Amino acid sequence: MEIEKLLSYPLDNNLIIRKKKQIKKELLKDNKFMKKSIAILGGSTTSEIKNILELFLLDNGIKPNFYESEYNKYYEDALFGNDELDKFNPDIIYIHTSNVNIIEYPELKDSLDDINQLLKTEINKYKSIWQSLSKYHCAIIQNNFDYPINRSLGNLDCYDIHGKTYFINQLNQEFNKSTNDIKNLYLNDINYLSSYIGLKNWFDKSLWYQAKYALSMDAIPELAFNLSKIINSIFGKTKKCLVLDLDNTCWGGVIGDDGLDGIHIGTETAIAEAYTAFQNYAKEFKQRGITLAVCSKNDFKNAKEGFSHPDTVLKFDDFTSFKANWNPKHQNIQDIAKEINIGIDSLVFIDDNPVERDIVSSSVPSVSVPDIGDDVIHFIDHIDRNGYFEPISLLADDINRNKYYEDNKKRTQEEATFQSYDDFLISLEMTAEIKSFSSVYLDRITQLINKTNQFNLTTKRYTAGQIVSIANDDSYIKMYGKLTDKYGDNGLIAIIIGRVQNSCCYIDLWLMSCRVLKRGMEFAMFDELIKHCRKRNIVEIVGYYYKTAKNNMVSDLYDKFDFELTEESAGNTVWKLNLDKYKAKEFFIGVN
Amino acid sequence: MNEIEIVERLEDIFEDIFDERIVIARNITADDIEDWDSLNHINIIVAIEKEFGIKFTLNELQSQKTVGDTIDLIIKKSNE
Numbered sequence: 001m002e003i004e005k006l007l008s009y010p011l012d013n014n015l016i017i018r019k020k021k022q023i024k025k026e027l028l029k030d031n032k033f034m035k036k037s038i039a040i041l042g043g044s045t046t047s048e049i050k051n052i053l054e055l056f057l058l059d060n061g062i063k064p065n066f067y068e069s070e071y072n073k074y075y076e077d078a079l080f081g082n083d084e085l086d087k088f089n090p091d092i093i094y095i096h097t098s099n100v101n102i103i104e105y106p107e108l109k110d111s112l113d114d115i116n117q118l119l120k121t122e123i124n125k126y127k128s129i130w131q132s133l134s135k136y137h138c139a140i141i142q143n144n145f146d147y148p149i150n151r152s153l154g155n156l157d158c159y160d161i162h163g164k165t166y167f168i169n170q171l172n173q174e175f176n177k178s179t180n181d182i183k184n185l186y187l188n189d190i191n192y193l194s195s196y197i198g199l200k201n202w203f204d205k206s207l208w209y210q211a212k213y214a215l216s217m218d219a220i221p222e223l224a225f226n227l228s229k230i231i232n233s234i235f236g237k238t239k240k241c242l243v244l245d246l247d248n249t250c251w252g253g254v255i256g257d258d259g260l261d262g263i264h265i266g267t268e269t270a271i272a273e274a275y276t277a278f279q280n281y282a283k284e285f286k287q288r289g290i291t292l293a294v295c296s297k298n299d300f301k302n303a304k305e306g307f308s309h310p311d312t313v314l315k316f317d318d319f320t321s322f323k324a325n326w327n328p329k330h331q332n333i334q335d336i337a338k339e340i341n342i343g344i345d346s347l348v349f350i351d352d353n354p355v356e357r358d359i360v361s362s363s364v365p366s367v368s369v370p371d372i373g374d375d376v377i378h379f380i381d382h383i384d385r386n387g388y389f390e391p392i393s394l395l396a397d398d399i400n401r402n403k404y405y406e407d408n409k410k411r412t413q414e415e416a417t418f419q420s421y422d423d424f425l426i427s428l429e430m431t432a433e434i435k436s437f438s439s440v441y442l443d444r445i446t447q448l449i450n451k452t453n454q455f456n457l458t459t460k461r462y463t464a465g466q467i468v469s470i471a472n473d474d475s476y477i478k479m480y481g482k483l484t485d486k487y488g489d490n491g492l493i494a495i496i497i498g499r500v501q502n503s504c505c506y507i508d509l510w511l512m513s514c515r516v517l518k519r520g521m522e523f524a525m526f527d528e529l530i531k532h533c534r535k536r537n538i539v540e541i542v543g544y545y546y547k548t549a550k551n552n553m554v555s556d557l558y559d560k561f562d563f564e565l566t567e568e569s570a571g572n573t574v575w576k577l578n579l580d581k582y583k584a585k586e587f588f589i590g591v592n
Numbered sequence: 593m594n595e596i597e598i599v600e601r602l603e604d605i606f607e608d609i610f611d612e613r614i615v616i617a618r619n620i621t622a623d624d625i626e627d628w629d630s631l632n633h634i635n636i637i638v639a640i641e642k643e644f645g646i647k648f649t650l651n652e653l654q655s656q657k658t659v660g661d662t663i664d665l666i667i668k669k670s671n672e
Binding site: 014017018019021022045047048206207209210211213217 | 605635642647
């Protein structure tokens, strides 16, 4: 059984349900998991949802521990508390409700005021649930509402105020608005999902009457898959870079043989239109901060020329890394990851050629290589349905990310022209803002914490709620760093969280985005930490290095800062620094 | 489709669901298998429907007391 393929688009729902125990055993053979506690509060039966969700999470390296509410006790569990749930200390609470949980639909005699009142009652129920659950400081995933399968009002159901469909649309609107007010609230869009698979496939009356499942067995893997995409995104497991082949992937035809005039792109033919749609889709990713790269067997000159076609949507400059040569693709892919400075598991590779896909997925298994087939019509679906790039929010920082990489290219070019690296750093005219967490940055701070892997001493992950608590807790020194230079603003790129106890500061978290490596920003951050510590009469700092597959670059960081090694086991180390022994380090960044 | 073939396919289904090979006899009921609770019952029903390409009516769902009842229904519905 090829597990990875089994748990990606297109799903074989029947096989997943039937073979779930066997699949779980296979998945558990892997031993590198991030453990997470997930509470499921259900308004209908959730047993099989839990079982199947577990498979998708295991497949993504998350080992869930579940709490499941008693049947239809989601409201009671949320509002009146529950010792078991308190002890469980969830990282995520999933509220599985749907149209079967609507308390009261409008009646035909109801006035507009009556109906607005019903709407308010319904929405307030959920608001009080979210409010009450906020004490857990964890992410809340809430289903919106699917449509009822039958409509006695027919088409009118959708636009008369007494219609159930109308009522549900209003409720969903209110849910959307609520996500702006409530931090940590994410919607699981079952309204879309049920439309996508079709309402008649989504809801199974027999299963509802027999077992109170509010969706069909076939829909359960789809629901679990969708949920797992949100959970992946919350824990920073989304992909960062889309790597594209060129011939018969970005355009129809072979540029080396057919020439610029011979390739299919634009609106002249159906095939050309389909490739244009694919390029447009890739461009949308680029615009929200996903990095694009090319990996193609081609002469560089020909490959580049393809993007000068009058109808091309993507341009040569849209690609942060452009590998068009005759090297094996798995080598090029590894070079791309190195060049952009991201983990190899952040890459998704799209190629119409099954042989190339095979070579890449067998030589670098951590790269995602969907079996897209060779018909351009299906390429987008494979990227879209697999949710590789699922965002949970759109931050300005994401939208600017590609600019950072472009700025970095300019910096690298300049680096070569200086006598010494210090001269280069001075020429960058860097200034940093290093301050305590403030509310405007909490979203970005949470995001950075959950996705930074390389310069990260402990790789501890925090939920948005935990970050809010830390921001308001005086027993923590919590600093963010922003760095600007003459090429542009790098944004918020560094974080330290130090826990103060007695006269000692324990560095629970220290991380920095790879975007600003080798700029001396870590020295500036640590210097500020020292200042804070001195103000608080702290005499000792304790640092930890927890080894992961990706953070080797900081294994000796504390050594550079004059710390003494005090403990070591299995690659993990503990370090101690007496503040008196610290010698200030030189860096070329003006702070605050 | 003869009864032997049906029993074999049922045994495959039970193996997937209960994670062990169970020898099926006509007189077996939910009480005879420890893990055969109401949730697994649904999983068995759905798996049978998929396996044999049939769909039980609500009446038929209620009328199945033993595995023998189920086998008879599968034979009857497959021939419809």
